Amino acid sequence: MAERQRRRPGETREKLMNAALTLVGKGRHFASLGIREVTRQAEVVPTSFYRHFRNMDDLGLQLVDELGLVLRRMMREARANVLQADKLIEESVGIFVAHARANRSFFLFMAQGLAGESKAVQEGIRSEMRFFASELANDLRRLRLLTHLSDSDLDMTSELVVRTVAFSLTDLLGVSGDDDDQIGEIQRRTTRYLQMIFVGAGHWQSDGQRGAGV
Amino acid sequence: MAERQRRRPGETREKLMNAALTLVGKGRHFASLGIREVTRQAEVVPTSFYRHFRNMDDLGLQLVDELGLVLRRMMREARANVLQADKLIEESVGIFVAHARANRSFFLFMAQGLAGESKAVQEGIRSEMRFFASELANDLRRLRLLTHLSDSDLDMTSELVVRTVAFSLTDLLGVSGDDDDQIGEIQRRTTRYLQMIFVGAGHWQSDGQRGAGV
DNA sequence: TTCTCTTGTGTACAAGTGTTCACTAATGTG
DNA sequence: CACATTAGTGAACACTTGTACACAAGAGAA
Numbered sequence: 266m267a268e269r270q271r272r273r274p275g276e277t278r279e280k281l282m283n284a285a286l287t288l289v290g291k292g293r294h295f296a297s298l299g300i301r302e303v304t305r306q307a308e309v310v311p312t313s314f315y316r317h318f319r320n321m322d323d324l325g326l327q328l329v330d331e332l333g334l335v336l337r338r339m340m341r342e343a344r345a346n347v348l349q350a351d352k353l354i355e356e357s358v359g360i361f362v363a364h365a366r367a368n369r370s371f372f373l374f375m376a377q378g379l380a381g382e383s384k385a386v387q388e389g390i391r392s393e394m395r396f397f398a399s400e401l402a403n404d405l406r407r408l409r410l411l412t413h414l415s416d417s418d419l420d421m422t423s424e425l426v427v428r429t430v431a432f433s434l435t436d437l438l439g440v441s442g443d444d445d446d447q448i449g450e451i452q453r454r455t456t457r458y459l460q461m462i463f464v465g466a467g468h469w470q471s472d473g474q475r476g477a478g479v
Numbered sequence: 480m481a482e483r484q485r486r487r488p489g490e491t492r493e494k495l496m497n498a499a500l501t502l503v504g505k506g507r508h509f510a511s512l513g514i515r516e517v518t519r520q521a522e523v524v525p526t527s528f529y530r531h532f533r534n535m536d537d538l539g540l541q542l543v544d545e546l547g548l549v550l551r552r553m554m555r556e557a558r559a560n561v562l563q564a565d566k567l568i569e570e571s572v573g574i575f576v577a578h579a580r581a582n583r584s585f586f587l588f589m590a591q592g593l594a595g596e597s598k599a600v601q602e603g604i605r606s607e608m609r610f611f612a613s614e615l616a617n618d619l620r621r622l623r624l625l626t627h628l629s630d631s632d633l634d635m636t637s638e639l640v641v642r643t644v645a646f647s648l649t650d651l652l653g654v655s656g657d658d659d660d661q662i663g664e665i666q667r668r669t670t671r672y673l674q675m676i677f678v679g680a681g682h683w684q685s686d687g688q689r690g691a692g693v
Numbered sequence: 694t695t696c697t698c699t700t701g702t703g704t705a706c707a708a709g710t711g712t713t714c715a716c717t718a719a720t721g722t723g
Numbered sequence: 724c725a726c727a728t729t730a731g732t733g734a735a736c737a738c739t740t741g742t743a744c745a746c747a748a749g750a751g752a753a
Contacts, residue, residue: 297510297596300740300742301740302739302740309701310701311740312701312703315742316701373594379649381591382506424672431646432642438594439601439605454635461639461676464682464683465682466675466679467682468678516710524732525711525712526712526731
């Protein structure tokens with residue numbers, strides 16, 4: 266055994282997960298990654314992989330769990346910083362974009378996973394989004410916004426918001442991470458989308474209205 | 480040369496593209512498909528692949544072109560069938576869902592491609608969506624709907640609508656193709672999303688309004 | 694100490710990969 | 724008809740892949 270690396274517990278596991286994220290960050294799709302490729306990137310021998318994961322799907326699932334933590338951190342920051350309701354949308358979108366830039370690979374993985382190969386990962390991400398939406402609905406209640414909406418309509422609104430923001434990920438991650446102009450444009454556009462949704466929610470009447478009332 | 484198949488011109492090309500779609504339809508991600516795998520599914524010898532495509536990305540690009548045709552057919556059907564403005568949303572969503580079911584693999588490919596590995600495919604799909612949105616904006620003008628919106632606001636609205644529908648793809652394609660209950664639920668939900676957006680657009684005032692006016 | 698558990702290592706192998714090449718049957722053009 | 728082009732075939736190449744196995748280094752418990 267030539268030289269065995271001393272590692273703190275769980276280090277190799279982290280290295281492998283980071284390696285997968287790194288490759289995703291370089292433009293690869295998670296579904297196309299192989300075990301050997303990931304271990305190579307992590308500078309670890311292929312067999313080590315099996316000490317921590319059963320296969321790539323398993324690694325993906327564990328990444329989803331970590332993604333959950335990232336999202337929760339983001340939510341906490343948004344709650345702490347968004348004080349006045351009148352700037353709610355702009356500031357929230359700003360925080361989202363900032364986090365997406367800071368954790369590019371993670372969000373890229375999320376965007377990929379939504380239509381990814383593994384049903385389990387797919388469902389995991391979907392579940393994170395549902396959680397996020399329900400928290401958003403709670404926040405809106407707490408801030409006494411959109412109080413005329415029924416619970417289910419408020420939920421629907423929150424879901425629509427979360428979806429719209431999630432879709433912006435595909436825009437955001439399509440441009441190079443330091444193109445401030447283009448990122449700013451995406452941010453403005455997303456803000457307007459959300460503003461329009463909130464205008465819609467503000468005028469929404471719960472029972473069987475015509476949406477196309479124009 | 481044991482037995483050479485007689486083929487009408489372009490047949491092998493179609494077979495290869497269909498093979499890729501078939502594999503996608505079976506749950507595989509396009510990014511993870513290999514040349515040999517596709518040729519095997521197409522019942523064609525691996526070398527034949529190179530007679531028609533340079534690599535898998537190239538095949539993907541040509542699939543995007545065909546996807547464009549599918550989308551245009553859908554648009555035409557929607558134009559022909561949506562007569563009264565007051566059912567516009569419901570009927571359009573219905574037509575969309577019907578086409579998504581009938582061309583499941585194609586739409587699955589589209590959903591995958593949005594966050595896919597190939598930048599070119601990504602941009603191709605994005606471009607199809609832009610085209611679709613601009614056509615929708617034209618239709619709204621033609622039907623004299625949302626006439627109080629500026630051109631750019633109408634474009635924005637159309638984009639938001641198209642994105643929302645596109646996102647529904649990920650829901651739609653996540654459920655088995657014959658689960659009518661769940662598909663119906665997704666259809667209803669999408670319809671409500673769009674209705675809310677249209678309510679927002681109906682009350683939208685173009686100049687620097689507050690979206691959170693609630 | 695010795696025993697056990699976890700984790701990292703090296704080797705090995707069968708199967709699959711993309712791609713090239715030379716060959717040939719069919720098709721279209723003059 | 725002859726001829727050039729297109730499109731399908733089979734063999735071969737150098738790699739890469741997932742996974743199994745036996746072994747060993749380190750840590751904790753007895």
